[in-house]
Amino acid sequence: MNKHIKKVAVIGSGIMGSGIACHFANIGVEVLLLDIVPRELTDAEKAKGLTLQDTLVRNRLVNDSLVTALKSKPSPIYHQKFSERITTGNLEDDIAKVGQVDWIIEVVVERLDIKKMVFENLEKYRKPGTLITSNTSGIPIKFMSEGRSDDFQKHFCGTHFFNPARYLKLFEIIPGPKTSPEVLKFLNGYGEQFLGKTSVIAKDTPAFIGNRIGIFSIQSLFHMVNDMKLTVEEVDKLTGPVIGRPKSATFRTVDVVGLDTLVHVANGIYENCTKDERHELFKLPGFINSMIENKWLGSKTGQGFYKKIKNKDGSSQIQTLDLNTLEYRDNKRASFATLELTKTIDKVVDRFKVLVAGKDKAGEFYRKSFAALFAYVSHRIPEITDEIYKIDDAMKAGFGWEHGPFQIWDAIGVQAGLDLIEAEGLTPAPWVGEMAASGANTFYSVKEGASYCYDIEKKSAQKIPGQDAFIILDNIRKTKEVFKNSGVVIEDLGDGILNVEFQSKMNTIGGDVLAGLNKAIDIAEKDFQGLVVGNQAPNFSVGANIGMIFMMAVEQEYDELNMAIKMFQDTMMRMRYSAIPTIAAPHGMTLGGGCELSLHADMVVAAAETYIGLVEFGVGVIPGGGGSKEMALRAQDTFKKNDVELNVLQEYFLTIGMAKVSTSAYEAFDLGILQKGKDIVVVNKDRQIATAKAYAKIMAESGYTQPIKRTDIKVLGKQALGMFMVGTDAMQDSNYISAHDHKIANKLAYVMAGGDLSEPSLVSEQYLLDLEREAFLSLCTERKTLERIQHMLKTGKPLRN
Incomplete structure (x- = not known):
C-alpha cells in the first residue's frame, strides 16, 4: 500500500484529540481539528453581542481546547510555531472538508452510540480509500x-x-472484521517510522494489550495494599525507579491520569471479560469506591491519593491519603532493607533477583506481585496477542516500564518465576511449562545482533520482526566490542563506522570517557571511516563529572584541574578536526559537557525528545569544554552585512547566561545549539544510531576532508564587553541576579567578547579556548562556586547564592 499522509482530520478536540493533532503537526502533517458546535452563549459572548451563528462562537469549543493544550506542560508540541499546521473548525460547517484528507481519526467521547453516529455522518463526506480510525481505549x-x-x-x-500522545510511544492498532491487511501493514510502519511510536497490532479484546495488563497490574496492587497493610508511600517506593518504572510509580500515576479513567477501564474489563481467570480482581476495592464518591479523582480535582495544601507561611506541602481512615496526613518516608541492597546495582535488570529474594516486607511484595503478573500475562496469550514480545512492547511504550513482564521473568529465571507462581497458589498457562520442559530456558535470546523471542506455536525462538531499521547496542556490545574502559565501550557498527557509547553513571564525562573518546578517534582514523557518539540510555549525558572538579578545586589542585579542563577542550577539538566524520546522537538530557560534545561534532542526529543546553551557570562556572568559545564562534558566523553585531552576540550570550535548555530538539535550533542545514532530527529514537551511522557513511564516502583549524573568528573586544557589563550591572542593581551571578556573567562576557581588545579583531579558536579555560579556573577558586557544585552533588538541584 503506497500511501502518503499529507493531511489528517482529528474529530474531537479534548485532551486526547488535541494531543494527537499536535503530534501530527509535530511531524509536519497538516491537521484539521473539528469538534461540536456550542448550544449556548457564554456571558462573555453575550456581552460582546455575539450570536450562535458567529464563527467565533461556533468554533469556541475546539479553539479553547487547542489553546489549553498548547499552554499545558509538558507541551504536546515540539515547537509553538508548529501549531500553525493545525486548522480548527466544527462538525457542522466544516465536516465536508474531511473529503480532502488522507486519514480521519475519531477521538470523541467513549460511547458506542455517539461514535456510530459520528461515523455515519463522516461517511457522507469521506472519499473512498481514506483511512478512518478510532482512538477508543x-x-x-x-x-x-x-x-x-x-x-x-x-x-x-x-x-x-x-x-x-507526544511522549508515550505505544500505538495500538486493532483490526475490525473487514480491515484490509494492507491497511494494518501501512499503519504499523507509519506509526514506527513517522510518528516515532512502538506500533503493536492487537486483537479486538477488551482494553486491548496495554490497558488489559496495565490495569490488572494496578488492580492487583490495590488489593495487595489491603492484604499487606501497605501505605501509599510504600507502594510508590516499591513500584518506581527501583524496578525501572516512572518516578510517579503507581499512585502518583493514577492521580495524573485520573482515577475515573482507570475505574472506567477496570469496569469495562470486569463487565466484558467474565472468563478471565482473575475476573474478581477487577472489582474495585472499597477505598476506590469511596474516592470516586468523594470525587477525589487526582490532579483534575485537586486531590486523589496525594493532595497539595498551603501552609500558613505560604509554603506548599504534599499530603498523602491514609487508605484505612481515608483522611489526609503528612508524608511518611518509606524505606526497606531489600531496596538498600540494590543501591549499588546500576542496571535495573540485575536488581530483580535481589528483590524477590528479600527477607522483609519488600521481598514479600515483589514475590507476590511478580507471581501474579507472570501468571496473568501467560494466560493472555493467545487471547489478546499471539506474540510474547507484543505484551512487553506495549507495557514499555504505553506505561513507561523499562522492562516488560516477560523480560522481568527472564531476569529472575523462567523456572524461578514458575516457582514464585506456585508458591502463591496460582497457575501459569500450560505453554510455559511445556517451554521449560523442552529445554528453552529464556523467553528472549540474541543471535548475530538480532533479538529473538520464543514462539509458542512454533515452539522455538523466532527473530522479532521490524528490527532491520534499528541498531540495538545491547545486542552487539559483546560481539562487536573494539575497545572498553570504565567510561566507554567502542563498538563496530559495520560498514566502516565505529560507535563510542558512554558507560559512566548518568553518562557523565570524566577522565575515562575523554580517554575513550580519544581512543575511538585514534582507532577510527587508523582503521575506519567514521565515528558516531551515541548510546541508548535514558539520557545522552548530564555533563562533566562535577564531583571530580569539586574535589580538585577543594584541594586546590589547580594545575591538575587546568590539565583536566584542557583535556576536555582538546578532546572536543579532536571531534571537530579529526580526519574522519564525527556524528553526535544526543537524546533526553544533553546538558553541559554533553551539549559541548554535540556542538563540536561534524553533524548532530538528534532525537526529537532532546533537552539540550549549556547549564554551567547553575554550578557557578561558565562552559569550559569549548562551549563558551563555540557560541562566540557561531555568533560571528551568523553576522551579516548591516547586522547589529552586538545584538547577535548578545543572543548567544543569553543562551549560556540564562542556562537555556530546549524542550525539544526543534527548539535547539532557535538557541543556536543545533544548526539548520547541517543537523537533523529523528522522531523515533530507536532509529537514531542507525540513522547516525548512515550519515557518517555518506559523509565518508562523499570525500570527507579533515577541516582546517579556524583563525578567522571576529571578536568585538571592548565594544561588546562594555555592553555586556552595563547589562549585568543593571540586572544586579534590580536584584534579578546575585553578586555571584554577576561575576560569572562578566567572566563569560570577557570570553565571548574576545577579551578587552581595543577594536574588533580576528582571533583563533585556541585564543578563545585559553580565555575560556582561564575564566573557568578562576571561578573554581570562588567559595560560592564550590557551594553551588556541592549543593548540586547533594540535591541534584541548582543553588542560587
Missing part, C-alpha cells in the same frame, strides 16, 4: 463499523494512542 472495534460501506470497513480499524 476499550470499545470493541467490531461494533463501530456496523452498517458502514465495504470501503469504509476495509479502511477502518482502531488506532489507540496513549496520553500524552
Whole structure:
C-alpha cells in the first residue's frame, strides 16, 4: 500500500484529540481539528453581542481546547510555531472538508452510540480509500463499523494512542472484521517510522494489550495494599525507579491520569471479560469506591491519593491519603532493607533477583506481585496477542516500564518465576511449562545482533520482526566490542563506522570517557571511516563529572584541574578536526559537557525528545569544554552585512547566561545549539544510531576532508564587553541576579567578547579556548562556586547564592 499522509482530520478536540493533532503537526502533517458546535452563549459572548451563528462562537469549543493544550506542560508540541499546521473548525460547517484528507481519526467521547453516529455522518463526506480510525481505549472495534460501506470497513480499524500522545510511544492498532491487511501493514510502519511510536497490532479484546495488563497490574496492587497493610508511600517506593518504572510509580500515576479513567477501564474489563481467570480482581476495592464518591479523582480535582495544601507561611506541602481512615496526613518516608541492597546495582535488570529474594516486607511484595503478573500475562496469550514480545512492547511504550513482564521473568529465571507462581497458589498457562520442559530456558535470546523471542506455536525462538531499521547496542556490545574502559565501550557498527557509547553513571564525562573518546578517534582514523557518539540510555549525558572538579578545586589542585579542563577542550577539538566524520546522537538530557560534545561534532542526529543546553551557570562556572568559545564562534558566523553585531552576540550570550535548555530538539535550533542545514532530527529514537551511522557513511564516502583549524573568528573586544557589563550591572542593581551571578556573567562576557581588545579583531579558536579555560579556573577558586557544585552533588538541584 503506497500511501502518503499529507493531511489528517482529528474529530474531537479534548485532551486526547488535541494531543494527537499536535503530534501530527509535530511531524509536519497538516491537521484539521473539528469538534461540536456550542448550544449556548457564554456571558462573555453575550456581552460582546455575539450570536450562535458567529464563527467565533461556533468554533469556541475546539479553539479553547487547542489553546489549553498548547499552554499545558509538558507541551504536546515540539515547537509553538508548529501549531500553525493545525486548522480548527466544527462538525457542522466544516465536516465536508474531511473529503480532502488522507486519514480521519475519531477521538470523541467513549460511547458506542455517539461514535456510530459520528461515523455515519463522516461517511457522507469521506472519499473512498481514506483511512478512518478510532482512538477508543476499550470499545470493541467490531461494533463501530456496523452498517458502514465495504470501503469504509476495509479502511477502518482502531488506532489507540496513549496520553500524552507526544511522549508515550505505544500505538495500538486493532483490526475490525473487514480491515484490509494492507491497511494494518501501512499503519504499523507509519506509526514506527513517522510518528516515532512502538506500533503493536492487537486483537479486538477488551482494553486491548496495554490497558488489559496495565490495569490488572494496578488492580492487583490495590488489593495487595489491603492484604499487606501497605501505605501509599510504600507502594510508590516499591513500584518506581527501583524496578525501572516512572518516578510517579503507581499512585502518583493514577492521580495524573485520573482515577475515573482507570475505574472506567477496570469496569469495562470486569463487565466484558467474565472468563478471565482473575475476573474478581477487577472489582474495585472499597477505598476506590469511596474516592470516586468523594470525587477525589487526582490532579483534575485537586486531590486523589496525594493532595497539595498551603501552609500558613505560604509554603506548599504534599499530603498523602491514609487508605484505612481515608483522611489526609503528612508524608511518611518509606524505606526497606531489600531496596538498600540494590543501591549499588546500576542496571535495573540485575536488581530483580535481589528483590524477590528479600527477607522483609519488600521481598514479600515483589514475590507476590511478580507471581501474579507472570501468571496473568501467560494466560493472555493467545487471547489478546499471539506474540510474547507484543505484551512487553506495549507495557514499555504505553506505561513507561523499562522492562516488560516477560523480560522481568527472564531476569529472575523462567523456572524461578514458575516457582514464585506456585508458591502463591496460582497457575501459569500450560505453554510455559511445556517451554521449560523442552529445554528453552529464556523467553528472549540474541543471535548475530538480532533479538529473538520464543514462539509458542512454533515452539522455538523466532527473530522479532521490524528490527532491520534499528541498531540495538545491547545486542552487539559483546560481539562487536573494539575497545572498553570504565567510561566507554567502542563498538563496530559495520560498514566502516565505529560507535563510542558512554558507560559512566548518568553518562557523565570524566577522565575515562575523554580517554575513550580519544581512543575511538585514534582507532577510527587508523582503521575506519567514521565515528558516531551515541548510546541508548535514558539520557545522552548530564555533563562533566562535577564531583571530580569539586574535589580538585577543594584541594586546590589547580594545575591538575587546568590539565583536566584542557583535556576536555582538546578532546572536543579532536571531534571537530579529526580526519574522519564525527556524528553526535544526543537524546533526553544533553546538558553541559554533553551539549559541548554535540556542538563540536561534524553533524548532530538528534532525537526529537532532546533537552539540550549549556547549564554551567547553575554550578557557578561558565562552559569550559569549548562551549563558551563555540557560541562566540557561531555568533560571528551568523553576522551579516548591516547586522547589529552586538545584538547577535548578545543572543548567544543569553543562551549560556540564562542556562537555556530546549524542550525539544526543534527548539535547539532557535538557541543556536543545533544548526539548520547541517543537523537533523529523528522522531523515533530507536532509529537514531542507525540513522547516525548512515550519515557518517555518506559523509565518508562523499570525500570527507579533515577541516582546517579556524583563525578567522571576529571578536568585538571592548565594544561588546562594555555592553555586556552595563547589562549585568543593571540586572544586579534590580536584584534579578546575585553578586555571584554577576561575576560569572562578566567572566563569560570577557570570553565571548574576545577579551578587552581595543577594536574588533580576528582571533583563533585556541585564543578563545585559553580565555575560556582561564575564566573557568578562576571561578573554581570562588567559595560560592564550590557551594553551588556541592549543593548540586547533594540535591541534584541548582543553588542560587
